[in-house]
Amino acid sequence: MAAPSDESSSDPNEAIMRATYRALCEYGYAELTIQRIADEYGKSTAAIHYHYDTKEDLLAAFLDYVLDRFKDAVHEVETTDSEQRLRALLDKLLVDPEDHRDLLVAMLEMRSQAPYNERFRERFRENDEYVCYLLRTVIEQGIANGVFTDVDADHAARALMTIVDGARTRAVVFDDEAALTTARRTAAEYVSNVLVADGQ
Amino acid sequence: MAAPSDESSSDPNEAIMRATYRALCEYGYAELTIQRIADEYGKSTAAIHYHYDTKEDLLAAFLDYVLDRFKDAVHEVETTDSEQRLRALLDKLLVDPEDHRDLLVAMLEMRSQAPYNERFRERFRENDEYVCYLLRTVIEQGIANGVFTDVDADHAARALMTIVDGARTRAVVFDDEAALTTARRTAAEYVSNVLVADGQ
Numbered sequence: 001m002a003a004p005s006d007e008s009s010s011d012p013n014e015a016i017m018r019a020t021y022r023a024l025c026e027y028g029y030a031e032l033t034i035q036r037i038a039d040e041y042g043k044s045t046a047a048i049h050y051h052y053d054t055k056e057d058l059l060a061a062f063l064d065y066v067l068d069r070f071k072d073a074v075h076e077v078e079t080t081d082s083e084q085r086l087r088a089l090l091d092k093l094l095v096d097p098e099d100h101r102d103l104l105v106a107m108l109e110m111r112s113q114a115p116y117n118e119r120f121r122e123r124f125r126e127n128d129e130y131v132c133y134l135l136r137t138v139i140e141q142g143i144a145n146g147v148f149t150d151v152d153a154d155h156a157a158r159a160l161m162t163i164v165d166g167a168r169t170r171a172v173v174f175d176d177e178a179a180l181t182t183a184r185r186t187a188a189e190y191v192s193n194v195l196v197a198d199g200q
Numbered sequence: 201m202a203a204p205s206d207e208s209s210s211d212p213n214e215a216i217m218r219a220t221y222r223a224l225c226e227y228g229y230a231e232l233t234i235q236r237i238a239d240e241y242g243k244s245t246a247a248i249h250y251h252y253d254t255k256e257d258l259l260a261a262f263l264d265y266v267l268d269r270f271k272d273a274v275h276e277v278e279t280t281d282s283e284q285r286l287r288a289l290l291d292k293l294l295v296d297p298e299d300h301r302d303l304l305v306a307m308l309e310m311r312s313q314a315p316y317n318e319r320f321r322e323r324f325r326e327n328d329e330y331v332c333y334l335l336r337t338v339i340e341q342g343i344a345n346g347v348f349t350d351v352d353a354d355h356a357a358r359a360l361m362t363i364v365d366g367a368r369t370r371a372v373v374f375d376d377e378a379a380l381t382t383a384r385r386t387a388a389e390y391v392s393n394v395l396v397a398d399g400q
Contacts, residue, residue, distance in 0.1 A: 105315045112312040114373045115305045124373050159386035166366030173314045186359035193393040
């Protein structure tokens, strides 16, 4: 359902988030301005400032929006088989870079600012804790039903996220789409050789 | 041997690189200026510009300097045992964050600029190719002498660098020293369970 583009839209926030996404992909974080977001939104900067005082407020909200989109994507994973569910989660985390490369570029710029920006850092931590919780839960389920060996589920979740974050960084820094393919294979090796009970 | 601090120093470049290191650690990449580097150097900005036309020239040279320092550190690894040598290389790559955290912060900022800065991107690629070559060579040696199973050595090297880069990113973004400990453990699990011949 395409949102109407006037200010009485039932969800102006969704339209602003989509405009922010497009502006971030086009200009990157360092060159992002409220004017450029407003241009993508098709309205004045005042229409943005009505909802967000500063660019930082808007970007903090955007990081929440990205997490919500990820949560929606995760809910599409319907299997209850632990190993299949874990592999499906990893697929969601290591999506085709062609669709998301520009967003990965902008996200790495924002991630690199986390040491200087507490609100960004809090969002990135919260996102990571949520994803680690999802991974840990499915690993614990797999241990309980004998699919996985009795590993430290918290460590295994962080190990897999280390692979995911490495892939995201490498895809951007080296402009290398193969970085995500390498990471999918590495994560699969970790699951098969470290986690799966008959892999030992 | 401490270099004298006058311009007739036998190695002004080394002194400028050290000043750049300190300025990067103190101010980060975004706030770095030639003035701040000159202040650390204890000389005028002209003394810097005598060697480097622009801040970007200086930072490209700094990335070469960091790689050279890493090469020196790697040469300290003296064992010829493949598994021990691989573990020693990984230790060098996943060093104690306390010593290097500020540098990791500045390096992630520079890495995030790679899509916009070809010279940075070239350096990061060159560094990565060098380290992947080292890892691949020791893995190939281990396969040849039967310590490691007959894995795809090129993939295994990239898999390990994915873990290393994930750790570097996570240590900075989450301000979490444990990220490097997690990565050391993950890399060790990969070596033991995927590479080592009797680990299967």
